[in-house]
Amino acid sequence: GESVGLHLPTLSVQEGDNSIINCAYSNSASDYFIWYKQESGKGPQFIIDIRSNMDKRQGQRVTVLLNKTVKHLSLQIAATQPGDSAVYFCAETPPSNYGGSQGNLIFGKGTKLSVKP
Amino acid sequence: DTAVSQTPKYLVTQMGNDKSIKCEQNLGHDTMYWYKQDSKKFLKIMFSYNNKELIINETVPNRFSPKSPDKAHLNLHINSLELGDSAVYFCASRRDGYHLGQYFGPGTRLLVL
Numbered sequence: 019g020e021s022v023g024l025h026l027p028t029l030s031v032q033e034g035d036n037s038i039i040n041c042a043y044s045n046s047a048s049d050y051f052i053w054y055k056q057e058s059g060k061g062p063q064f065i066i067d068i069r070s071n072m073d074k075r076q077g078q079r080v081t082v083l084l085n086k087t088v089k090h091l092s093l094q095i096a097a098t099q100p101g102d103s104a105v106y107f108c109a110e111t112p113p114s115n116y117g118g119s120q121g122n123l124i125f126g127k128g129t130k131l132s133v134k135p
Numbered sequence: 136d137t138a139v140s141q142t143p144k145y146l147v148t149q150m151g152n153d154k155s156i157k158c159e160q161n162l163g164h165d166t167m168y169w170y171k172q173d174s175k176k177f178l179k180i181m182f183s184y185n186n187k188e189l190i191i192n193e194t195v196p197n198r199f200s201p202k203s204p205d206k207a208h209l210n211l212h213i214n215s216l217e218l219g220d221s222a223v224y225f226c227a228s229r230r231d232g233y234h235l236g237q238y239f240g241p242g243t244r245l246l247v248l
Binding site: 052054056059060061062063064067105107122123124125127128 | 139168175176177178179180183190225227236237238239240241242
């Protein structure tokens with residue numbers, strides 16, 4: 019079946035640098051995407067979302083970019099801090115005929131971000 | 136004032152036992168979910184449920200069954216536990232409407248011996 023995947027399983031950055039986490043999705047009919055952050059021992063935490071009618075959305079220190087042409091999603095974190103160290107997941111919501119009638123999310127494999135002080 | 140809570144946080148049990156994990160959300164959300172996260176951190180949906188419909192992921196064994204006593208609770212009951220059931224189980228909830236972001240509980244770490 020179709021699924022969401024990530025290009026890089028691990029990413030190590032220096033504190034203060036910008037981080038970019040990438041995600042490729044295969045279901046071109048998906049119309050809603052979310053980035054989650056999961057710290058060790060905790061549940062996933064919502065970071066930012068974007069609908070397919072947008073190509074960019076900004077939050078506090080985070081920006082999500084959506085390129086529907088190549089089915090690519092990225093999360094940019096500005097001035098990365100030690101507290102940003104976590105596993106980051108992208109998730110997509112397929113249309114209802116793919117089980118999306120209740121907003122079901124399909125998660126990617128996750129990227130572990132490590133921030134070096 | 137925890138939004139989505141799960142009990143227990145840790146569960147260690149023997150193969151063949153039956154166990155339940157409880158989930159409660161105080162957000163007034165309409166739909167609740169159960170996910171399984173394996174040792175490689177892969178998150179996979181098991182069930183989604185609102186007062187209208189239960190959607191079951193076809194890959195979930197019928198030993199797993201969700202039970203919802205009311206809109207704020209969705210418990211997970213597991214019969215005849217197997218070694219492969221060891222994982223972290225997350226409950227999540229969402230309000231119907233435009234924003235489809237789900238809020239997750241802290242997880243229940245299940246270890247089957």
